Amino acid sequence: MPITDPLLKDREAAPLLGISVPTFWRRVADGTIPKPIKLGALSRWPQSEILGVIERAKAARADAA
Known part of the structure; x- marks a missing residue:
């Protein structure tokens, strides 16, 4: 079964x-x-x-314009 949404390291x-x-972790802390x-001691984020996050930033930019 292929992985369709890979898990990424920081x-x-x-x-x-x-x-x-370090900025990535600050953005995790601020939400x-x-x-x-x-996964145990590992931290991973689905690529999606x-x-x-990028799509929300683009939408916020469009709303602000």
Whole structure:
């Protein structure tokens, strides 16, 4: 069964947003980025959720215009 929504590490997700890993974690803390899925001690984010962050930012930009 192919993975259709890969789980990303923080260091994989941060570049998609054009931010550093420390800034990525600050955005998780402030709620801009969803909390991770915990797999034991690992933190992972579905790629669709990271892309959703981008889409929400685009929508907010359009609403502000």
